[in-house]
Amino acid sequence: MNINVENNNGLCRLRIEDEMTISTAAELKRVLFDNLAGCRELEVDLSHVNEMDTAGFQVLYLARREADISNKVFRIVSPGPKILSVLQLYNMKDFFGI
Amino acid sequence: METDPVLQTFIIESTEKVQEMESALLQLETSPEDEDTINALFRAAHTIKGSAGVVGIDNVEKFTHTVENVLEKVRLGEIRVTADLIGLLLRCCDHIGHLLESLSAGKDPEENPELKTEGQAIAGELSAYLAVEGQGISAEPDKETTAQGSAPETLTWHISLRFGRDVLRDGMDPISFISYLSKLGEITGLTTLTDAMPPAQEMDPESCYLGFEIDFRSDAGRQAIEDVFEFVQEDCEINIAPLHGNKPSRKAADTAAGKQTQTRESGSKVGGTIRVDTDKLDQLINMVGELVIANANINQQAKRIGDNSLLESAFALSRLVEDIRDRAMKVRMVPIGETFNRFRRTVRDFSRSTGKDIRLLISGSETELDKGVIEKIGDPLMHLIRNSADHGIEERDVRLALNKPENGLIHLNAYQETGSIVIEISDDGSGLNREKILKKAVERGIISPGQELSDREINNLIFEPGFSTAQKVTNVSGRGVGMDVVKRNIEALRGSVEVESREGKGTTVRIRLPLTMAIIDGFMVKAGASFYIIPLDMLDECLEMSDEEKHLSFKRNYFSLRGTVLPFLRLRDIFNEPDGGNQREHMVVIRYAGGKTGLVVDELHGEVQVVIKSLGRVYRDVKGISGATILGDGTVALILDVPGLVRNGTRKRRSGL
Amino acid sequence: MARTIMIIDDSASIRMVVSIALKKAGYEVIEAVDGKDALEKIKGQKINLIICDVNMPNMDGISFLKTIKQDPNYKFTPVIMLTTESQEAKKQEGRAAGAKAWVVKPFKPEQMLAAVEKLVLP
CATH class of the missing domain: 3.30.565.10 (Histidine kinase-like ATPase, C-terminal domain)
Incomplete structure (x- = not known):
């Protein structure tokens, strides 16, 4: 997994690459939360993610929940088919505004 | 014959394993205690059995399974390695070899009677070793019954899942299970529950915090749905219930107790059988017996009253009771x-x-x-x-x-x-x-x-x-x-x-x-003041005796049944019943041990189904009685021990009576 | 990207039967004859699921399981253990080592496929 971070005036753009799975979930959580703490708006680009399992989903869910609690904007963009199928299966597209 | 590559591989590999078994056996002749050799021997047999099962060569699988069972006991030290055992196991190797040769020649070993006899003989000797410990029970799960349970009826189910914390670490992902579930039917509703997820700092990204409430339409049946989650059933709460419209509805929001029973249910399915104290079983069967009697009484009353709808209900009840009786009996079989x-x-x-x-x-x-x-x-x-x-x-x-x-x-x-x-x-x-x-x-x-x-x-x-x-x-x-x-x-x-x-x-x-010890179909007669039951399968026919026949018979000591001699016994005499002054008597012809004997009784009361009660002390020494039963109205009837009666009768006649 | 499954069993015919069934369903299959062989072949491979016999020469299934659970690359990889009903003690040991999925030998190819599909979609 590779995460590309771009900070711009309170808007943070993260681009995650490869997989969001249990093998990378700890790392994913750390990066997401580190960046969430320092911004007003977090945008997560999932277009380069080719795999997401339940561990990856949980971290994504947690980040969104944390953003809501602290009144920040959280948005995922360009989810690929793998991501969509998980969100579809879990009936969580609405939660992420997709 | 067309060469099947899987079969070819199987034959080559198993032939090698047989050779490995042989050399291990020969080694055991000099060092019978060597653990490594015993393990190697076991493993080789195990591989042959496993492969045969997967490839579908049943006879090799079955035979090697018996061999493996013996070797397992050897491995556990329950059977000692002796020269005899080695000899027998070498013959096992030969037999497996013969089976493989037959397969390799494209011939089904099942069709070779010599091979079959050889296999049966050796298997017989092997099971003598197994019998020592009282025969391991082959826990073959009853696939048929499971399949029968799932009638192809489309039902809506509600499935509640709470995944255990460790499932992800164990490589199990709810995504896979739910996707697999959707292959068996249609997920009509799904809610992902996340309330178990702790605050961000405490959340362990490798733990699973999810739960699901799923509505699922499928004709797959409960067993198939349960099987989807078989790998996680020990670590998860799983509750599968049929939903409204299907029969008794059980809501997902079941009580904790309800949930527990469900989990236990699915847990107990693994074994397929439960041990039951025979006393409990006997009590149950006794109760079923009482039920049969009570039911007979209802039938009598219904007939007496003659109300049609009552008769119909009584008839329906009888059928159910008979069914229960049969099933209860089967439990004991x-x-x-x-x-x-x-x-x-x-x-x-x-x-x-x-x-x-x-x-x-x-x-x-x-x-x-x-x-x-x-x-x-x-x-x-x-x-x-x-x-x-x-x-x-x-x-x-x-x-x-x-x-x-x-x-x-x-x-x-x-x-x-x-x-x-x-x-x-x-x-x-x-x-x-x-x-x-x-x-x-x-x-x-x-x-x-x-x-x-x-x-x-x-x-x-x-x-x-x-x-x-x-x-x-x-x-x-x-x-x-x-x-x-x-x-x-x-x-x-x-x-x-x-x-x-x-x-x-x-x-x-x-x-x-x-067939069963507890209930018999009988024919009820009366002699003097008492009722007697004759086992129905021994009853041949009933005749009314004319006065003339009666006198003649008692003079000659036999009855003329359509020209043949029929020895007979008078129940009243045997059991010292008082003469009821009944002039009409009946001859009941019973068939036993290839011969016929007549029993003279006062009244015929027809077929009954009775539950055998063990005899109290009073009756225990009475010859010719094998048990007693209580009739619907509370009267006691005695069950005739026909073999005993006939034997005594014959002896009396022989000794010149 | 097809999912890759490793089948470890000392029986060539079992490997063949499983391999044929899985390939037909769209999985990639890597075969290994025992634990030792598997450790060599697994290096650098992305494996989505491992099917592993318990009873094998040169490193049995449980030892293999314990070894890969130490490897960060494979510690979360699901493992299906192959066993016979008589090996209850082994099963306990394997469970403690993290093997939750068990398939009892002998199995039919379609049973194996169903077990695999419950854990990893093709």
């Missing part, structure tokens, strides 16, 4: 195979100690008998088998001189015949010697000289008390238990025994046992 298998050892030991080479052939192992009967039939069978081995099968040189196969054969067979179970013990020995039996019977005063007897009667003299024709008493069968005891034990089970024999060819002892 166990296959006789295990009892039969115990005798492999007996025969083997006998062969060894006497030098007679005797083979035991077992068939009908799957025949089921009441548990109570099974427990009591072992001893009589043991005696009969020893008798066959000892007195039936000739010494080896005698057999050879008679042009018989060197090996003697004892065949144990069981099957069901209308209303009863038949067990046969046959041997291919010398058969019964008619002259010798007659001589002995006269000597012992069992018959009078010159008495005319049919072959059948002569053969069955061996069951008379104090009869024994053995030339020498060996330590095997000469244990002071005569065939009369065997017969008594069998009759105590409401069974009968007879012997058939052809001189020089062999003897067959045939035991007939009732």
Whole structure:
């Protein structure tokens, strides 16, 4: 997994690459939360993610929940088919505004 | 034959494994305790069995499975490695080799009778080793029943899932299970529950915090749905319930108790069986018996009242009660195979100690008998088998001189015949010697000289008390238990025994046992003031006796049944019933042990189904009674011990009465 | 990207039967004859599921399981253990080592496929 971070005036753009799975979930959580703490708006680009399992989903869910609690904007963009199928299966597209 | 690459691989690989087994066995000859060698031997057999099962070569699988079972015991130190065992296992290797050769030649080993006999013989010897510990139960899960349970009916289910924290770490992902579930039907609603997820700092990204509430439409059946989650069932809460409209609805929001039962249910399915205390079972069956009686009473009342809708309901109830009765009875039924298998050892030991080479052939192992009967039939069978081995099968040189196969054969067979179970013990020995039996019977005063007897009667003299024709008493069968005891034990089970024999060819002892011990279909009669039950399967016909016939019969001591002589007994006389002053009497003809006997009674009351109660002390010593029952209205009726009655009657007549 | 499954069993015919069934369903299959062989072949491979016999020469299934559970690359990889009903003690040991999925030998190819599909979609 590779995460590309771009900070711009309170808007943070993260681009995650490869997989969001249990093998990378700890790392994913750390990066997401580190960046969430320092911004007003977090945008997560999932277009380069080719795999997401339940561990990856949980971290994504947690980040969104944390953003809501602290009144920040959280948005995922360009989810690929793998991501969509998980969100579809879990009936969580609405939660992420997709 | 077209070469199937999987089959070819299997043959090559298994042939190698057989060679590995052989060399391990040869090594064990010099170092019988070597653990590594034993493990290697086990592993090779294990691989052959496993592969055969997966590739679908049933006969190799079955045979190697038995070999593996023995080796497992060797590995656990329960069976010691002896020269004999090594010899037997080497023959096992040969047999597997033969099976593989046959397969490789494109021939089904099943169609080769020689191979089959060879396999059966060796398997028989192997199971003697297994029988030592009381036979491992083959826990073959009953796939058929499971499949039957899932009728192809489309139902809506509600599935509640709470995944355990560790499932993700164990490589299990809810995504996969739910996706797999969707292959079995349609997920019509799904809610992901995330409330178990702790605050961000505490959340462990490798733990699973999710739960799901799923509505699912499918015709797959509960078992199939449960199976989806089989790998996580130990670590997760799973609740599967049919939803509204399907029959009794159980909501997902079940009570905690409800949930627990569900989980336990799915847990207990793994084993497929539960152990039940026999007392509990007997109580249940007793209650079912009471139910049958109560039901009979209702039927009587309904008939008396004559109300049609009441009759209809009573009829419907009867059918259910009968069904319950049959099922309750089946619970007590166990296959006789295990009892039969115990005798492999007996025969083997006998062969060894006497030098007679005797083979035991077992068939009908799957025949089921009441548990109570099974427990009591072992001893009589043991005696009969020893008798066959000892007195039936000739010494080896005698057999050879008679042009018989060197090996003697004892065949144990069981099957069901209308209303009863038949067990046969046959041997291919010398058969019964008619002259010798007659001589002995006269000597012992069992018959009078010159008495005319049919072959059948002569053969069955061996069951008379104090009869024994053995030339020498060996330590095997000469244990002071005569065939009369065997017969008594069998009759105590409401069974009968007879012997058939052809001189020089062999003897067959045939035991007939009732299907169940607890309930009988009977025919009720009245004599004097009491009611008696005659087992229905022994009833032949009922006749009304005219006064003339009555007088004539009592003078001659027999009844003329369409020109043939019918010996008869008067129930009133036997049981010292007072003469009720009833002028009309009836003759009930009963069929037993190949002959007919008449019973004179006062009234006929028709067919009844009764539950046998054990006799109280009062009745225990009354001859001719095997049990009692309580009728719908509370009256006691006595169940006639027909074999006992007939025997006593015959004896009285013989002694000149 | 097809999912890759490793089948470890000392029986060539079992490997063949499983391999044929899985390939037909769209999985990639890597075969290994025992634990030792598997450790060599697994290096650098992305494996989505491992099917592993318990009873094998040169490193049995449980030892193999314990070894890969130490490897960060494979510690979360699901494992299906192949066993026979008589190996209850082994099963306990394997469970403690993290093997939750068990398939009892002998199995039919379609049973194996169903077990695999419950854990990893093709």
